[in-house]
Amino acid sequence: MPGPVTRRDLLAKLGVTAAATFGASAAGFGVAGIAHAQDKAKGNIPDKPFRIGHMTFFTGPGAVLGEPMYKGNLLAADEINSHGGLLGKRKIEVLKADEAAGTDANVKEMRRLKLSEKIDMFMGITSSGNTPALGPAAEELKLLTIFIDGCTDFLFDKAVPNPRYVFRVTNIQSADGSTCAVAVAQTWPDVKKVAHIHPDYAYGRNCYDHFSIVTKKLIPGAQNVSEAWPKLFSTDFTPHITKTLAAKPDLLVTSVWGGDYVAFYKQALQHGLFDKMKVATTLALGVAPHAIGKDHPENVLAGVHANYHFSYPPGNRWPLNKSFVEKYKAKFNEYPNFQAEGAYTATYILKTAVEKANKLSGGWPDDDAIISQIEGMMFAGPGGYVYIRPDNHQGYKDAITGFSKNTPEYPFPILDPARIITIPIRNITAPPGWPKGEPTSTYTWIDQTWPTVKHA
Amino acid sequence: MDTFVIHVFNALLYASVLFLIAGGLSLIYGVMRIVNLAHGNLYAFGAYVTAWAVGQWLAGAPTVVLYLLLPIGAVAAAILGAVLEPTLLRPFYRRAEEYQLLVTFGLLMILEDLMRFFWGPYPLTATTLFEKMGSVKIGDSIYPRYNLLVVLVGGLAAAALWGFIYRTRFGVVLRATSQDMRRAAAMGVNVNRVYIEAFTIGCFMAGLGGAIVVPGQSAVLGMGVDALVLAFVVVVIGGLGSLQGALVGALIVGIVREIGVSTFPEVELAVLYLIAVIVLLVRPAGLFGRAA
Numbered sequence: 001m002p003g004p005v006t007r008r009d010l011l012a013k014l015g016v017t018a019a020a021t022f023g024a025s026a027a028g029f030g031v032a033g034i035a036h037a038q039d040k041a042k043g044n045i046p047d048k049p050f051r052i053g054h055m056t057f058f059t060g061p062g063a064v065l066g067e068p069m070y071k072g073n074l075l076a077a078d079e080i081n082s083h084g085g086l087l088g089k090r091k092i093e094v095l096k097a098d099e100a101a102g103t104d105a106n107v108k109e110m111r112r113l114k115l116s117e118k119i120d121m122f123m124g125i126t127s128s129g130n131t132p133a134l135g136p137a138a139e140e141l142k143l144l145t146i147f148i149d150g151c152t153d154f155l156f157d158k159a160v161p162n163p164r165y166v167f168r169v170t171n172i173q174s175a176d177g178s179t180c181a182v183a184v185a186q187t188w189p190d191v192k193k194v195a196h197i198h199p200d201y202a203y204g205r206n207c208y209d210h211f212s213i214v215t216k217k218l219i220p221g222a223q224n225v226s227e228a229w230p231k232l233f234s235t236d237f238t239p240h241i242t243k244t245l246a247a248k249p250d251l252l253v254t255s256v257w258g259g260d261y262v263a264f265y266k267q268a269l270q271h272g273l274f275d276k277m278k279v280a281t282t283l284a285l286g287v288a289p290h291a292i293g294k295d296h297p298e299n300v301l302a303g304v305h306a307n308y309h310f311s312y313p314p315g316n317r318w319p320l321n322k323s324f325v326e327k328y329k330a331k332f333n334e335y336p337n338f339q340a341e342g343a344y345t346a347t348y349i350l351k352t353a354v355e356k357a358n359k360l361s362g363g364w365p366d367d368d369a370i371i372s373q374i375e376g377m378m379f380a381g382p383g384g385y386v387y388i389r390p391d392n393h394q395g396y397k398d399a400i401t402g403f404s405k406n407t408p409e410y411p412f413p414i415l416d417p418a419r420i421i422t423i424p425i426r427n428i429t430a431p432p433g434w435p436k437g438e439p440t441s442t443y444t445w446i447d448q449t450w451p452t453v454k455h456a
Numbered sequence: 457m458d459t460f461v462i463h464v465f466n467a468l469l470y471a472s473v474l475f476l477i478a479g480g481l482s483l484i485y486g487v488m489r490i491v492n493l494a495h496g497n498l499y500a501f502g503a504y505v506t507a508w509a510v511g512q513w514l515a516g517a518p519t520v521v522l523y524l525l526l527p528i529g530a531v532a533a534a535i536l537g538a539v540l541e542p543t544l545l546r547p548f549y550r551r552a553e554e555y556q557l558l559v560t561f562g563l564l565m566i567l568e569d570l571m572r573f574f575w576g577p578y579p580l581t582a583t584t585l586f587e588k589m590g591s592v593k594i595g596d597s598i599y600p601r602y603n604l605l606v607v608l609v610g611g612l613a614a615a616a617l618w619g620f621i622y623r624t625r626f627g628v629v630l631r632a633t634s635q636d637m638r639r640a641a642a643m644g645v646n647v648n649r650v651y652i653e654a655f656t657i658g659c660f661m662a663g664l665g666g667a668i669v670v671p672g673q674s675a676v677l678g679m680g681v682d683a684l685v686l687a688f689v690v691v692v693i694g695g696l697g698s699l700q701g702a703l704v705g706a707l708i709v710g711i712v713r714e715i716g717v718s719t720f721p722e723v724e725l726a727v728l729y730l731i732a733v734i735v736l737l738v739r740p741a742g743l744f745g746r747a748a
Contacts, residue, residue: 059568059569059572059677060568060677060678061676061677061678061679063572063577063677064577064578064579064676064677066577067576067577200724200725227721227722228717228721228724229721229722229724229725230717230724231682231724231725233676233678233679233682234682235669235673235674235676235679236469236470236669236672236673238466238469238470238603239463239466239470239713239714239717239718240717242459242462242463242466242718243717243718243721245459245597246459246718258579258676259578259579259674259676260676262579262581262674263579263672263673263674263676266581266583266586266587266672266673266674267600267672267673269587270586270587270590270591270598270599270600270602270672271591271597271598271599271600272591272597272598288578288579291578291579293581293583295583295587
């Protein structure tokens with residue numbers, strides 16, 4: 001790109017919106033959505049139950065993400081079943097499997113589910129460590145699969161570069177760090193000294209990498225002054241906080257999440273950390289929105305895994321979200337997170353694909369017919385539009401983040417409705433055909449193609 | 457300077473909690489020759505019970521009541537221990553060690569599932585206790601007062617345990633049983649009673665560790681397994697079965713972790729295991745361990 005580029009130019013080019021201008025990216029597509037008034041199914045439909053093997057964390061610390069995922073799947077299945085099931089005939093049965101068994105055991109369990117339990121479809125998965133092993137196994141078993149999370153770039157970058165049976169519905173991992181960095185560049189372009197606290201595993205490293213590369217382009221004056229890498233699922237952050245405070249940064253970036261984040265912010269409060277620096281997170285409000293207390297400071301860049309927070313899109317403009325949150329709350333007495341929304345959406349994507357395929361050919365469609373309907377589908381779910389790219393089978397939706405704010409309606413902080421930041425995901429992830437790179441294709445794509453801004 | 461003081465407090469904070477967990481583990485091994493793999497989840501159980509009592513059961517109660525409730529997790533873990541020893545462990549003393557490992561490991565997993573069953577997958581907090589004490593000023597920085605309380609409790613527990621074992625009649629019996637169980641039994645010591653008492657004290661300490669940790673952190677699934685691994689690092693360094701070893705091991709781990717986090721962040725995880733490896737190579741029985 002010739003000539004100096006200003007930050008404003010580049011942010012505009014990335015399509016970053018700071019107020020909620022919602023829905024632009026759906027233009028020009030035929031959109032499918034959650035609907036129950038369907039045409040009568042064509043041809044003969046068997047009434048054999050449709051079995052979904054749902055594998056996620058039911059035990060261990062990962063259950064904080066796994067349970068909502070399962071619940072989202074269950075809610076959608078119950079709704080579909082109350083209308084008679086898929087195509088009005090095939091009731092959905094959900095079989096649970098515990099992802100905490102370990103990667104090898106998970107691959108075996110997937111095989112067992114397919115070969116012994118005769119599942120028609122596989123769904124779920126939280127950990128980025130598991131999708132790269134389960135993806136190839138699903139392809140080999142010819143098992144229709146929608147991963148809800150397990151969001152590592154590695155899955156479609158390298159493990160399954162040409163997927164046939166495997167799809168994934170939530171955003172790609174690199175979007176987390178990139179979204180956070182873009183939001184920082186837009187909100188606090190003057191930060192000079194940056195400190196990091198990330199859990200020491202794939203997700204934390206990925207957030208650090210992508211935050212750093214985007215920052216290098218958008219805030220070239222910023223410098224790293226401190227790094228700390230606590231163990232995942234640890235709840236004692238005192239030494240990391242001490243170290244961060246001693247470095248006197250303007251900004252702390254953290255991808256600590258779940259119970260870890262709850263412990264982190266409580267300790268940080270007692271150390272006065274939030275008074276001394278700005279804080280940007282990738283997953284603070286994403287895991288269990290109701291687990292964060294009202295003592296959580298406002299104006300923290302509060303990430304939601306670049307995916308979904310139940311308060312957005314707001315009900316008056318997007319009834320699909322309003323009704324989803326209400327139904328979820330009524331059934332489970334809690335608020336849905338991005339995993340719940342992802343699994344709910346994935347179940348309806350299946351239903352939509354089955355119905356479309358049935359319209360074309362009559363009878364129960366085979367897997368190939370279902371797959372060709374999922375490929376390229378633009379679907380309106382509770383969180384907005386998700387587009388399933390036909391080439392890499394990845395769900396694309398606007399990345400989202402925002403700022404923590406306390407409101408009278410909820411006993412916990414939500415994203416400030418007036419300051420939601422969204423970015424079309426295609427603008428911050430490597431385009432199709434970009435050569436595979438290290439640590440991710442998106443990383444090398446940003447590094448090689450984004451200009452470095454010269455001034456604001 | 458103030459940063460240095462805070463680093464010291466952080467190290468003591470970590471060491472205090474580790475000592476409570478590893479001290480209990482070491483005491484149980486010293487007396488009963490059982491490697492109790494379930495120990496980590498007795499710590500977690502203590503944390504969950506206190507978090508539940510303070511954060512949910514009596515959440516609105518006056519602050520004083522809540523502070524008095526703090527040790528409830530330790531009491532609950534002790535009661536659980538007193539039930540588990542005679543029912544689950546006693547039948548296995550005469551069997552090979554593998555059986556004890558299998559039973560206690562099974563117990564570890566069962567306890568984890570029970571906690572998830574009762575308290576669900578989301579973190580449980582008792583932060584009122586942590587927040588109410590506020591922070592103390594150290595130079596230009598502030599530091600949570602509650603952390604100082606944890607250090608105090610850890611120190612008191614170490615002193616009380618030492619007094620108990622070296623200054624009371626029961627301590628003499630305990631040490632005698634630990635040195636030679638058969639001879640102690642021949643001298644009229646009720647070994648079954650000593651075992652159940654030692655196990656209960658060990659569980660009480662683990663539970664106390666969980667109970668005092670939970671206001672400043674939170675009770676999460678999996679915390680027990682993590683604590684167990686760290687407790688093993690401590691006893692490997694200090695020597696299994698030795699209380700001085702647990703104390704010194706906990707201090708070493710606390711200090712090294714603090715230095716590791718602030719100086720070599722990339723190897724925070726590895727550095728503790730590295731010390732354990734060095735100790736194992738130089739003194740296989742640990743710093744204070746008796747050679748087998």
